[in-house]
Amino acid sequence: MAKKKSSTPAEEHLLLPKPPSTLPIVDTHTHIASTFDYYRGRYKEGAHTDVFGFVQAMYAGRSVAAVVDVWCEAPVRKTWREFADAAAEGRWGAMEYWFVMGVHPHDAKAYTDDVEKDIIEAMAHPRCVGWGEMGLDYHYDNSPREIQQDVFARQLRQAVRLKKPLTIHTREADDDTERILKAEVPKDHPIHIHCFTDSPAFGGRLLAHFPNLYIGITGVITYATNADTSTVVRNMLSATESEGVPVADASALRILLETDAPYMVPANLYDDLPAIRGKKLPICHTAMVPWTAKFVANMANGGAGAVATEGAWTADEVMRVARENARKVYGV
Numbered sequence: 001m002a003k004k005k006s007s008t009p010a011e012e013h014l015l016l017p018k019p020p021s022t023l024p025i026v027d028t029h030t031h032i033a034s035t036f037d038y039y040r041g042r043y044k045e046g047a048h049t050d051v052f053g054f055v056q057a058m059y060a061g062r063s064v065a066a067v068v069d070v071w072c073e074a075p076v077r078k079t080w081r082e083f084a085d086a087a088a089e090g091r092w093g094a095m096e097y098w099f100v101m102g103v104h105p106h107d108a109k110a111y112t113d114d115v116e117k118d119i120i121e122a123m124a125h126p127r128c129v130g131w132g133e134m135g136l137d138y139h140y141d142n143s144p145r146e147i148q149q150d151v152f153a154r155q156l157r158q159a160v161r162l163k164k165p166l167t168i169h170t171r172e173a174d175d176d177t178e179r180i181l182k183a184e185v186p187k188d189h190p191i192h193i194h195c196f197t198d199s200p201a202f203g204g205r206l207l208a209h210f211p212n213l214y215i216g217i218t219g220v221i222t223y224a225t226n227a228d229t230s231t232v233v234r235n236m237l238s239a240t241e242s243e244g245v246p247v248a249d250a251s252a253l254r255i256l257l258e259t260d261a262p263y264m265v266p267a268n269l270y271d272d273l274p275a276i277r278g279k280k281l282p283i284c285h286t287a288m289v290p291w292t293a294k295f296v297a298n299m300a301n302g303g304a305g306a307v308a309t310e311g312a313w314t315a316d317e318v319m320r321v322a323r324e325n326a327r328k329v330y331g332v
Contacts (some may be wrong), residue, residue, distance in 0.1 A: 195216050
């Protein structure tokens with residue numbers, strides 16, 4: 001019997017083609033340890049057996065300026081310190097490494113005093129720039145909802161006390177997320193609503209109430225199954241149109257670009273990868289951010305078929321705005 005051909009593209013295709021923007025990339029939400037684990041799982045004979053070598057190879061020449069790495073398991077994975085200390089040792093190459101830590105709502109049932117103590121210890125590290133991801137997830141309900149709510153509020157109180165920016169996960173829990181945030185968080189606190197996919201009305205209410213809140217945009221915005229994320233962005237920009245023509249107004253675009261790697265490869269990336277037509281890359285990584293920026297720009301201008309106008313959005317402009325927003329939220 002003939003050996004079945006693999007549906008996984010060759011490892012070489014993880015090294016991407018020329019991106020739609022070559023400006024510096026800041027990925028405000030990635031999971032480096034999980035991405036490397038996924039890589040090793042799909043490419044068992046892969047060229048990279050060390051996470052630092054993997055990252056440097058993937059991002060060589062890709063203008064990856066900085067990442068915010070997310071640690072959100074309970075109990076806390078102890079490898080966070082090796083990753084964070086490696087930044088001072090130059091093991092990440094030219095990339096600046098920052099991190100946030102919290103407990104994901106999936107693991108809320110495992111949140112304990114000892115877990116909280118470990119997180120608070122991590123908050124003191126000079127590479128720690130926020131608390132999260134934390135929040136509510138009613139799609140999977142991996143932890144009971146009451147426990148999710150209690151743990152979410154508890155983490156928010158600690159983060160506010162420590163004056164740490166917030167990285168929020170919310171899925172199909174609009175009302176409870178909004179209620180808890182408004183009850184526990186000062187209006188001017190920096191907030192990152194990570195990988196937003198919920199209702200545009202919910203997003204609009206959060207943006208209106210919290211002036212330093214930003215919406216995280218991942219590759220999921222490119223998926224035909226998701227219209228809500230694009231609508232939230234359009235709503236941000238609608239007030240800046242001139243006679244119905246989109247105008248690139250940096251102050252209106254309150255977004256952060258992120259990957260949530262290893263998940264959610266931008267769908268429009270495959271337009272530039274004809275050699276793997278019909279196959280899907282098994283992991284997402286930070287160098288894919290410019291394709292998300294390109295989609296945001298096209299969408300903001302009225303879609304891929306819209307006529308370009310002077311002052312319209314470009315992938316470069318989206319990258320610039322998101323880069324400045326990352327400084328505002330995380331200081332990176």
